[in-house]
Amino acid sequence: MTQPKHSLFAQHAYLPDGWRRNVLFEWDAAGMLTSVAPDTAVAPRGVEQAAGPLLPGMPNLHSHAFQRAMAGLTEYRANATDNFWSWRDLMYRFAARISPDVLGAVAQWLYIEMLKAGYTSVCEFHYVHHTPDGHRYTNPAEMAQRVVEAASTSGIGMTMLPVLYQYSGFGSRAPREDQQRFINSPDSLLDLLGALRTARPESNAIRYGVAPHSLRAVSEQSLHALLGGIHASAPVHIHIAEQTAEVDACVETEGARPVQWLLDRFDVDSRWCLVHATHVDANETLALARSGAVAGLCLTTEANLGDGIFPAQDYLDANGRIGVGSDSHIGVDWRAELRLLEYGQRLTRRQRNVLASARATYVADRLFDAALDGGAQATGRAVGALQAGRRADWLVLDPDHSSIAEHAPNAWLSGVVFCEHGETPIRDVYAGGVKVVENRRHRDEEGAYARYRVALADLLK
Structure with missing residues (x-):
């Protein structure tokens, strides 16, 4: 028929x-x-x-849905050296209070805000897995399923990325007490992924991948185990090189900068999205561009957290691929992400229209096209x-x-x-x-x- x-x-x-x-x-x-x-x-x-x-429609390649509920509630000085790490402590305390019903309601409203802003796809980097005391729900995919249902109800397309989170820092440091809701193993994460697929099979509206949280939260062995348990084309997203302290700790414990360490040990290719990658040196910038992976830039969050400025001009000139995300949802607007991407370069270089090129003299057109292409690649779906x-x-x-x-x-x-x-x-x-x-x-x-x-x-x- x-x-x-x-x-x-x-x-x-x-x-x-x-x-x-x-x-x-x-x-x-x-x-x-x-x-x-x-x-x-x-x-x-x-x-x-x-x-x-x-x-x-614009793909949103990085989202932590529950953080929408805390937007605007951390804009005060927590200590004399307020930074990303002090913000994270506040975020952990907030995450401890999230229930499945609350998460579903927050996620649905967030996805409606995304749709109104022109985001028609979202990559959900989901890591609140367990009960507040760290035990599994009867349905181990309970929290993730609430988010998937919120996406379906709102109408937004989704790439669900359950997070592998094992350690509190480089060197396989034991998890903190306030990280118990996140902690799992490669096997338990793969079981969760299987439960999600059973409840709602993949379609043109939903795709599944994985998200090793960061190099400080997984080991080389567990990352290999995780990648070995998923399809070779499944999207893989990871936080990396967001903060200089993270880079310094990686150099101290692993003997290399984070992005270079990852590129040297894993087959990082077009299915990967390296979220933030803010602090990359010249060699890493070129190597990341050549890999075919996407740099996931979240400018409103990176500005809010004081992360730093991504070397966008050098990376784009090397044909690097980018996409944008709203991350902590201090703002939900791809237009603001692209505007801040260009304005950060202008403030750093004291020039205008920095990210134009010989082939794309209009900055907005070049960045819009790049974010569409890279965002679609990061979703692993036929969008963009x-x-x-x-x-x-x-x-x-x-x-x-x-x-x-x-x-x-x-x-x-x-x-x-x-x-x-x-x-x-x-x-x-x-x-x-x-x-x-x-x-x-x-x-x-x-x-x-x-x-x-x-x-x-x-x-x-």
């Missing part, structure tokens, strides 16, 4: 070769694009017409472009928004990324061919926000 087709006509759409006019989109019941036809002479009768220009064979994920811009109104198409992305005027210029959002956001409102916004507020009140009482 022929699958039913769905269609949409857009006067302007951003395709892999740039802005095109009069584009007819068709997709199937599974939410996959089957045809993208620019320069269609006339919109077919009865076909819905988009309210404005179309952009591909408006073309046949990809998921029908896109966002519709408001053509009357003051950041783009009266501008020519070649300036639209610049206005979207670099201008901050009033409400979001993103009007509608489709995920898997379903309009989940219409006129800046999610289909379940009121109910999800009410549940989020109840969950937050429970956490903060």
